[in-house]
Amino acid sequence: QCTDGYEWDPVRQRCKDIDECEIVPDACKGGMKCVNHYGGYLCLPRTAQIIVNEREEAAAESTSGRNNVIRRTPADPHRAPPNPTHQIQCAAGYEQSDHNVCQDIDECATGTHNCRADQVCVNLRGSFSCQCPPGYQKRGDQCVDIDECTLPPYCHHRCVNTPGSYYCQCNAGFQLASNNHTCVDINECDANNPCAQQCYNILGSFICQCNPGFELSSDRINCEDTDECRTSSYICQYQCINEPGKFSCVCPEGYQVVGGRTCQDINECETTNECREDEICWNYHGGFRCYPRNPCQEPYVLTSENRCVCPVSNAICRELPYSVVYKYMSIRSDRTVPSDIFQIQATTIYPNTINTFRIKSGNENGEFYLRQTSAVSAMLVLVKSLSGPREHIVDLEMLTVNSLNYRTSSVLRLTIIVGPYAF
Numbered sequence: 001q002c003t004d005g006y007e008w009d010p011v012r013q014r015c016k017d018i019d020e021c022e023i024v025p026d027a028c029k030g031g032m033k034c035v036n037h038y039g040g041y042l043c044l045p046r047t048a049q050i051i052v053n054e055r056e057e058a059a060a061e062s063t064s065g066r067n068n069v070i071r072r073t074p075a076d077p078h079r080a081p082p083n084p085t086h087q088i089q090c091a092a093g094y095e096q097s098d099h100n101v102c103q104d105i106d107e108c109a110t111g112t113h114n115c116r117a118d119q120v121c122v123n124l125r126g127s128f129s130c131q132c133p134p135g136y137q138k139r140g141d142q143c144v145d146i147d148e149c150t151l152p153p154y155c156h157h158r159c160v161n162t163p164g165s166y167y168c169q170c171n172a173g174f175q176l177a178s179n180n181h182t183c184v185d186i187n188e189c190d191a192n193n194p195c196a197q198q199c200y201n202i203l204g205s206f207i208c209q210c211n212p213g214f215e216l217s218s219d220r221i222n223c224e225d226t227d228e229c230r231t232s233s234y235i236c237q238y239q240c241i242n243e244p245g246k247f248s249c250v251c252p253e254g255y256q257v258v259g260g261r262t263c264q265d266i267n268e269c270e271t272t273n274e275c276r277e278d279e280i281c282w283n284y285h286g287g288f289r290c291y292p293r294n295p296c297q298e299p300y301v302l303t304s305e306n307r308c309v310c311p312v313s314n315a316i317c318r319e320l321p322y323s324v325v326y327k328y329m330s331i332r333s334d335r336t337v338p339s340d341i342f343q344i345q346a347t348t349i350y351p352n353t354i355n356t357f358r359i360k361s362g363n364e365n366g367e368f369y370l371r372q373t374s375a376v377s378a379m380l381v382l383v384k385s386l387s388g389p390r391e392h393i394v395d396l397e398m399l400t401v402n403s404l405n406y407r408t409s410s411v412l413r414l415t416i417i418v419g420p421y422a423f
Contacts, residue, residue, distance in 0.1 A: 002015035003015070003039065004039065004040075005017065005018055005020075005038070005039030005040050017036070017038050017039065019036045020034070020040065020041040021034035021035065021041055022036075024041075027041060028043035029043075031046065032044060032046070033046045033048070049091060088100060088101070088102065090102035092127075093105055093125070093126030094126055104126060105126075107123060107127075108121035108122065108123045108128055113128050113130070114130070115128075115130035116130070116142070116143075118132075118133075118136075118142070118143045119131060119132060119133075119143055120132070133164060134164065134165075135163070135164030135165045136164055145163050145164060146164075147166075148165070148166035149166055153181055154181075155168035155169070155181055156168065156170070156181055156182045156183040157169060157170045157171050157183045158170070158171070167180070168180055168181055170183035171183065172204070172205075173185065173188070173203075173204035173205045173206075174186060174204055185203050185204060188201060188205075188206040189201045189206055194208070195208035195221060196208065196221060196222045196223045197209070197211050197214065197223050198210065198211065207220075208220060208221055211223070211245060212245065212246075213228075213245030213247075214226055214245055225242070225244050225245060226245075227247075228240065228242060228247040229242045235249075236249035236250075237251070237261060237262050237423055238250065238252055238263050238423070239251075239252075251264075252420070252421065253286070253287075254266055254268070254285075254286035254287045254420075255421075255423075262423075263421075263423050265283070265285050265286060267283045267288075268281070268283060269281035269282070269283045269288050274290070278293050279291060279292055279293060280292075280293050282328045282330075282417070284330030284417040284419055285330050285331075285332050285333075285388075285417075285419030285420075285421070286389070286420045286421060287389070287419075287420075289417065291326075291328065291415075295308065296308035296324075299311070299316050299317060300324060306325060306326040307323060307325050307326075308323065308324045308326070309322065309323045310322060310323070321397065321409045321410055321411045322408050322409065322410055324410070324411045324412075324413055325410070325412045326413050326415070327342075327412055327413070327415070328414075328417070329341070329342060329414065329416055329417070330416075330418075330419060331386070331416060331418055332388075332418075332421070332422050332423060333386070333387050333388040333418055333419050333420060334385050334386070334387055335382060335385060335386065335422075336385075337382050337383055337384060337385050338369075338381050338382065339382045340379050340380070340382075341380055341382050341416075342379070342380040343373070343377060343378070343379050344357060344377065344378050344379075344380065344396050344398065344412050345377040345378075346376040346398060346400075349376055350400065350402070352402050352403055353401065353402045354375075354400070354401055354402070355375055355376055355398055355399070356399045357370050357372050357397070357398050357399075358370060358396075358399070359380075359394060359395070359396060359397075360396065360397040360411060361394070361395045362392060362393050362394035362395055363394060365384070366384065367383065367384040367386060368382060368383065369381045369383050370396065378396075378398075380396065380414070386416075388417075388418030388419045388420045388421075389419065390417075390418040391417050391418070392415070392416040392418070393413060393414070393415050394414045394416060395411050395412070395413050395414075396412045397409055397411050397412075398410050398411075
């Protein structure tokens with residue numbers, strides 16, 4: 001069984017080519033000529049000259065006038081040509097070989113082409129072609145660069161044309177993908193983390209942020225400590241201490257920090273009472289003081305806590321106040337004025353008597369004013385601001401008279417301790 005285009009030859013006992021040009025009526029249309037070929041046939045212009053190398057061993061060199069087909073049998077290289085003296089004629093682009101057959105001339109190899117220096121010679125059967133190298137196109141007789149940046153596939157961001165080629169570039173913060181066209185974002189935070197503290201990647205860039213207590217420096221990369229103490233003078237009640245990334249408030253001696261910023265007085269009388277047994281501890285804003293439990297001086301005698309009485313049996317007492325009561329109070333430094341600070345009131349009320357109140361001593365600079373509020377009471381008013389630490393002793397006297405010319409007086413000795421600070 002033979003393949004298409006061949007039939008069995010019972011004489012030679014092998015497959016032979018079928019000449020379709022002989023058996024197929026009107027095989028070629030349009031004025032084309034039919035040329036038989038191994039396993040088929042070709043339709044070519046009538047002016048074409050075809051050289052066919054017959055490979056059948058029994059075929060002899062012959063020239064057929066039909067269809068201008070020259071059939072040649074290639075010579076066996078191990079056998080001399082049957083007629084070595086006969087020279088064959090070869091078509092343009094071919095030359096006679098040592099075996100007296102026509103073979104193609106490689107003009108590109110022999111240098112017989114006329115291609116320009118900027119062109120590439122490509123050998124063809126019977127001829128050659130001058131082509132432009134990749135990245136160039138022919139314009140007339142010259143090869144000019146192709147601007148690939150004007151042709152797809154386009155670069156994602158920027159295209160740079162080069163002689164015979166091109167390449168893609170990406171904007172800052174991007175890098176070329178494996179296809180050399182697409183640009184993908186660079187995660188700077190994962191690559192080298194340029195930020196001093198916190199790094200956040202964004203498309204094409206990154207931003208730096210700082211931990212609480214720090215702020216970005218002018219380079220937008222590093223972090224500088226925020227001096228909270230300089231932002232406001234009211235951030236701490238007493239003193240602000242700046243620390244890296246934070247701040248702390250401190251209080252003076254005698255105070256403790258409350259709520260991180262406020263100073264609260266420490267009651268040393270409850271925590272570290274250093275007074276003797278014959279003394280009482282009096283706490284004031286920022287400290288404490290020890291006062292004698294028996295403050296009475298001759299001729300007074302102690303009758304109750306902080307109350308001294310001059311006995312009527314003693315003749316000296318007739319010209320002295322009947323009683324002296326010792327009281328202690330504490331006020332903050334630079335207190336707002338005017339300000340009511342202490343109330344004095346009669347402990348015993350007699351009928352048909354008149355009570356009057358006055359500051360007997362301790363008001364030489366006029367810091368106080370005593371305002372009578374009722375028949376039996378009066379209010380001590382601070383009219384000048386006092387700065388501490390300082391101690392004031394003010395004697396407040398109450399005079400009592402009746403219609404029978406009875407006259408007596410009592411004194412309240414008020415010790416006012418002004419603290420060192422306004423808190």
